[in-house]
Amino acid sequence: MTMAWIWTGMVVLSLAFGLFSGTLDQVANAAMTGAQSAIELSFSMAGMLCLWSGVMEVMNTCGLSRALARLFRPLLRRLLPEASQDQETLAAVSANVSANLLGLGNAATPLGIRAARRMAAGCGGTASNELCLLVVLNTASIQLLPSTIASVRAAAGCQTPFDILPAVWFSSALSVTAGILTAKLLAHWGGRGT
């Protein structure tokens, strides 16, 4: 329902602004061309998006996600010490993180949910500190090759759509760190399990 309110808000605000500042002609024109530009954008993104999904699939099949999961296991064991007691939870969390890194959102979500379910068992609807942290990790984007963004840039006529990679990595790292630190701090202040 949230999107229904946002969408209606955007359209009504455009009408109000159009009436108020005399841009109604442009607004009407934009309303008629917007849908077309969505299809054009999707078409110009499609090739690159499909290619990189294919490359990611190959990397995944070659065992890259398993290797990444192994790589992140020690770090996750330190971040989520209680959940890591359970081998199956730890396996699901590390597979979730590695799928996120490879940009396989469709694979990452069910893995993360499996881990979240196990961590939520027997806590009566209240998120534990570690479950909060797991969700925060998933709301922060950690992606090695952000192919959707690269395809949007290519669709806009960019010759080197991947040149923002180092900047994306830098910014993602800072963002994830800020999320973890805030979660740890708030968990500390808020006391345990309340």
Next chain:
Amino acid sequence: MNFSSLLIPLLLSAVALYGLEKRVDVYTTLTHGAEEGLRVLLRIIPALVGLLTAVGMLRASGAMEWLSGLCTPLLEFLGIPPETAPLMLIRPVSGSGALAVASDLLSSCGPDSYEGRVAAVMLGSTETTFYTIAVYFGAAGIHRTRHTVPAALAADCMGFVASALAVRLFFGAK
């Protein structure tokens, strides 16, 4: 020759060779993955139709500019280009909405402009926070989410500030 013209062919060859070495049918797997990409795209096209219409109307009416103007003092203080204000507002709520706003911004400012790069980095380094929280806690049967939302939003805010900082660091000031 620049970094990414070496990176992409090199990455493709490396992945293919490594796959063959692991006895993976690289080509079939690639096409399978491409099919998955097409499915993702099919799922977001209807949302893009709705959202690009609304975003286009907002821009044409002048409301987008007014919204950016409203946030300018705060954003300039943080070193963030004010043009990205609508993107930051919609980013935590809707993934396809953010894609629509970013693509609108890329075509109006140019993909290699300072604003365009910051918008792309923002899109790449943040997630659809509220959607993710709803999916995870919904599936796990959690009602009291405690400090998840503030911590996730702190990560988003840091991501936005860091995006502008990263573009200045790696591409120089505007």
